[in-house]
Amino acid sequence: MKNLQLETGNQKLEEWMAKLKLAAYWAASCGGCDVAILDIHEKILDLAAAADIVFWPIAMDFKYSEVEAMPDGHIDVTLFNGAIRTSENEHLAHLLRAKSKTLVAFGSCAHIGGIPGLANLFTREEIFKRVYHEVPSMANPEKTEPEPKSTVAEGELTIPEFYNTVMTLDQVVDVDYYVPGCPPPPKQIWNVVQAIVSGKLPPKGAVIGASEKTQCDECPRKKQEKKITGFKRIATAQPDPDTCFLEQGFLCLGPVTRGGCDARCMTSGVPCRGCFGSPDGVVDMGAKAISAIASVIEAKDEAEVQRIIEQIPDTLRSFNRFGIPASLIRRKVL
């Protein structure tokens, strides 16, 4: 508002008076990112003072047609959470890209694929077979499966198409910033909001609301020399609360995961699962995790190595739980 007194016309005045227009959307996601926005607690009032929320399906009643009616670039910032799983997700990604000055991939799913991305280890047919026919709680005698188009007496019905492959937001549209986390921690969300309101944003393409270093940099656990002679699982063994998980033989992705969450899992007694994605410069998080963890396994012959690594039940999902759609191979090869 610094030039307010210099502006004369009413229209210009209104423009200066206008608040930041904010939108939030959920694509293939669980809703946790939206809840995380609310978890900034009473600061939500500051946010409401600084911004007009023009679209936020989980919290307020807006229709897609209202977004479609907006002029291009009308929204200042859109926080887009969720991966791209259906044609509806993709349509909204394109729509919100066009209507937003700044599009933020918000949370692990939009950033690197997230938990929905694990479905890339299956095909659509396998998923439908399991979900609509095999699960014990499913009663589906007519063997119905979702079809994008179906004809009923009243006419043709359409639903969004379910894609074979889950994609990250930036595999579909141009993304300005990334806010990592499953979900992003409220403290970081507030940092991001402040950066947006003040206009102090880094160059396009940056990961914001996170650290440039890894989790180990923030993790308060005692770290000495790492030598893994066997892997344990958190469900069946009791970790020491003060020692590095890896040194105790619990698989922890801290060494290859971007910091910025104040080691919230490690301080709660759980090893890092990698939801923040990798720091800058890492091409494939799973490959880097293999590289890091393998170097501290204490074994020199192949049989001993096999014995130790067989204690990790599921390699890809243990080493790249959140980032398969963003990995080099992206999905199970068909």
Place this chain on the structure above:
Amino acid sequence: MTFEPKIVGILCNWCSYTGADLAGTSRIKYAPNVRVVRVMCSGRVDPTFILKAFADGADGVLVAGCHPGDCHYIEGNYKTIRRMALLKRMLADYGIEPERFRLEWVSAGEGDRWAQVVNSITEDVRKLGPAKIRPALRKKISAA
């Protein structure tokens, strides 16, 4: 036209690359399908390199280094053993056939063994046919 596999070979400078050189100077004839990249040690081979080769269209990847115990840097190839063992499991999770990736030990004196290894992986990959990874990447969305 018969399918000629494209195989990326990542060789350590001290043993396997010298071994491949020996195969050349000894005029051993072997399959021309391996494109060789020289690294200083097989311990330098980041699993990312192998995934990148597959993502960029390689039909197979061969990593070769000094025999265990013979590493020029003492410990490098022990790390390779562990990394590649984990990577093999990850490749299986991605649905990539195990025959497409190999870790072999070839010393500087084993020109004939290098030729055998190359012929053997080339035949294995030829039997499998072209890798389906790159087409799968291009076809991001598979429509109904």
